Amino acid sequence: MAEFKRRRRSESGVSAGAKGVGADALQERVLSIRRTAAVMKGGRRFSFSALVVVGDGRGRVGYGYSKAKEVPQAVEKAVKIAKKNLITVPFWKKTIPHEVVAKYRASRVMLRPAVEGTGIVAGQTIRAVMSLCGYQDILTKAFGNTNPINLLKATFEAIRSLRSRQDIERLRGVRLSVAGGRA
Numbered sequence: 001m002a003e004f005k006r007r008r009r010s011e012s013g014v015s016a017g018a019k020g021v022g023a024d025a026l027q028e029r030v031l032s033i034r035r036t037a038a039v040m041k042g043g044r045r046f047s048f049s050a051l052v053v054v055g056d057g058r059g060r061v062g063y064g065y066s067k068a069k070e071v072p073q074a075v076e077k078a079v080k081i082a083k084k085n086l087i088t089v090p091f092w093k094k095t096i097p098h099e100v101v102a103k104y105r106a107s108r109v110m111l112r113p114a115v116e117g118t119g120i121v122a123g124q125t126i127r128a129v130m131s132l133c134g135y136q137d138i139l140t141k142a143f144g145n146t147n148p149i150n151l152l153k154a155t156f157e158a159i160r161s162l163r164s165r166q167d168i169e170r171l172r173g174v175r176l177s178v179a180g181g182r183a
Contacts, residue, residue, distance in 0.1 A: 028054045028079050029128045032148045050074035054082040055132025062086035063152055090164035094136040102158035106145035109154040114139045125151045
């Protein structure tokens with residue numbers, strides 16, 4: 001018989017096996033697990049959905065949403081989907097390069113750069129994404145619906161729309177001057 005390793009979860013919700021130092025060392029956080037019931041002739045039949053965020057803490061992050069008959073299978077499928085949908089995010093020091101507002105359905109998210117030492121000021125869903133991206137100082141605000149799925153998608157819309165200084169210079173074909181002491 002094959003033996004299976006049981007993964008331990010730390011207090012932060014990151015699996016203990018995901019804390020390696022290699023290139024594929026992705027951390028995962030389970031944001032929500034939902035149970036739904038379908039009423040059948042013999043009683044209720046339950047199924048579960050899992051919302052998971054994975055990231056390496058160095059600018060790569062992704063999310064996955066999946067459904068299954070059991071919780072572990074739903075989480076496993078969501079992690080697999082999240083690893084396929086990784087995106088790279090830009091940095092400016094330890095924060096985002098500029099302020100951005102994004103919307104997904106009834107949820108709206110505002111991300112604002114913060115001075116060093118501020119930390120991540122965010123709710124549970126946005127905090128998970130920002131910490132797995134590797135941002136250390138950021139101010140956020142969620143408006144409207146705070147459903148974790150919509151909030152997560154709005155957050156990803158926001159970080160996808162971020163542009164670094166080099167991206168802007170390349171797109172415009174000009175050299176940007178230093179304004180406000182930023183280099």
